[in-house]
Amino acid sequence: MGIIKQTIKLVGAKGRQDATALFDSGATYSFVRYDIAKAIASIEKLPEPMVFETAKEDEYITIEEAIRTDFYIEIYRLSDEFLVSKIITEEVIIGVHTMQKWRMKLDFENDKVIVDPQVTRLMLK
DSSP: OOEEEEEEEEEOSSOEEEEEEEEETTOSSOEEEHHHHHHHSOOEEEEEEEEEEOSSTTOEEEEEEEEEEEEEETTEEEEEEEEEESSOSSSEEEOHHHHHHTTOEEETTTTEEEOOGGGGSOOOO
């Protein structure tokens, strides 16, 4: 499991906000803290709750809400679904599904997230 922290900009229908994102190769999904989600986007109820085990053994959290929002890493505009939690301590957690979708690479030597510019180009045929 690898972790890198980097500032990103979240942009939703209600506003925009800089946040510290934890890029966590041990997390499957992406999460956003409730106060940030509420400030930038309309929070939607999930069809069914999702239960996740936390880093602490035998500790679980239940997620019932999500947002869809754009986010910027440097100049690159990306988008995804973020599960909303009132109890996570990080502002944002970027999980493996988001990293794979946008072909992000974690450069641990330089403590940096690398986005492939080709992935962010809009391709119309």
